Amino acid sequence: MSRKHIMDKIAIIVQRYGREINGGAEVHARLLAERLKEKYDVDVLTSCSLAYPAWDNHYPAGEEMMNGVRVLRFKDEGANRKKTRRLGRYLRGNWKYYHRGYTINNFITLSIRRIWYRRKKNHGRVFDRWIVNHGPVCKEMITYLEQEKNQYKAFIYFNYPFYPTYFGLQHTSGKSILIPLAHDEPMLYLSGFEKMFSLPGFIMYNTESERLLLESAHPVTRTIRSDLAGVGFDLPVLDENSEPPISFPYFVYIGRIDVGKGCLELMNYFSMMNRSQHRNIKLVMIGKNHLKTFVKDDNIIFTGFIGEEEKLLYLQHCAGLIISSRHESLSMVTLEAMSFGKPVLANGYCDVLKRHIEKSQAGFLYYDVKDFSVQVDKILNLSDNGKQVIARNGMQYAEKNYRWERIIEKFDIAIDYVGA
Incomplete structure (x- = not known):
């Protein structure tokens, strides 16, 4: 060189x-x-x-x-924790105008806030302080x-x-x-x-x-x-003889465990599905847990932050990846799962995830708890040929585009x- x-x-x-x-x-x-x-x-x-x-x-x-x-x-x-809390209150105050989309009422509310902000003589300094x-x-x-x-x-x-x-x-x-x-x-x-x-x-x-x-x-x-x-992404090198980290059928969530990532909703959906169908399917949540309140369920397993090799082992043996966020700009973990040939169950309210699923034909979308349960069933009941088709689609999509x-x-x- x-x-x-x-x-x-x-x-x-x-x-x-x-x-x-x-x-x-x-x-x-x-x-x-x-x-x-x-x-x-x-x-x-x-x-x-x-x-x-x-x-x-x-x-x-x-x-x-x-x-x-x-x-x-x-x-x-x-x-400054006080400032951080103040920022958190600001974001939570706006969150309700955001999850349901920009309806007429939401648009009016946001417009009034913009007018108020712009009329302030020192709005540049106000914004700088917010940053x-x-x-x-x-x-x-x-x-x-x-x-x-x-x-x-x-x-x-x-x-x-x-x-x-x-x-x-x-x-x-x-x-x-x-x-x-x-x-x-x-x-x-x-x-x-x-x-x-x-x-x-x-x-x-x-x-x-x-x-x-x-x-x-x-x-x-x-x-x-x-x-x-x-x-x-590099195509993973897998040890075909490796043992699954847990013996039960399980799905994985990988990333920051946070309300903003849809994790609380995901846990509720998963727990409701298991109860209604008398199942013991596991959900393994990999990453640092930022939730202050969460669903207590023996079928939901928190690993905390783990090393790359252990994370890939969980991904290799899972039934599929669940990505619950409504707000993603790319979703690296979705593409990583596809490169592993794993089906992805994604929140359909996220346009980025929806496009990944529709273009790759390597997963499924959900919008509510009923959809969620139906799509989990589809993944668990895939035939060997169905699994191979999804695996091939996902790997080809990741290889071609990333x-x-x-x-x-x-x-x-x-x-x-x-x-x-």
Whole structure:
């Protein structure tokens, strides 16, 4: 490999970064960084936090090497639980206008809030304070970006609503690639984001659904060059002789266990289905549990955060993956399950998941508890041929649309474009 020069240096900015973090944006950032390092000198700029939304400064500030990637960590200087709770109340207050879609009443309510916001003389500062409350407040990171921006050919920002992206883009603008990870949530429609979405030189969307959503919410993005990339997957190497981690038929949920991810609804549906049909089907929930209240059911198993090998073992032997979120910009775990040849049962209210299922023909959709029960039955009663068809469809879909080689080619083009 030829010696790299300074213009081959890029920075990836993401709110959290670490092996123990299994959030979609954070895993996406880590996988991309570890692929791009083969062609570029990659620095990851991130916070010291492990927990969201506590921003706990778990990791020491400074530099470390992780899987060949240089990681620069900056302390969150705004760690304040009161502010975090206030943000939580704001989001919960808007949630009810959001789950049922934008009805006339919801539209009127949201419109009144927008008018109130825009009439405030200092609405720019109000919005900036809201971003600060969202965190993580890494002021030294922003200073670093301002002072060192000429070292880098390009900056890749993950996730639109966080402090590092919002304030970082203001200093690197045209040299930046934004991966917004947008989904249909109340904060996306806040007018304060309009300026931020006008700043990147390139926007890399995960799906066409995400592109259409963002261009509708913030038309300024239509003028910015963009493409679709997502994240890549390697075909798994499976040990055919491995033993199932549990003996009962089971489904898996993988990811952050949170109300916002539809987990409480999923647990209720699963428990109701088992009771009504006198079953003992298991649901294995893999990931950190953020639920304060949850359904107590012996058929629902929490593993906590587990290593990659153990996670893949659960996925290899499951009857299928259940993805319960209504709000996804890509859903890496859905694509991972498809690459394993596993059927996916997805929340049909999420447009991204619905399109994955319809295009791949590798799974099923549910909208309520009755649908849920019917689709679980379909998966459990698939014939050997039916299982093979779904497995083939899923693997072909993941291979065709989410190959690393093609994704890196797209990032090469974007990096050259903003770094020209």
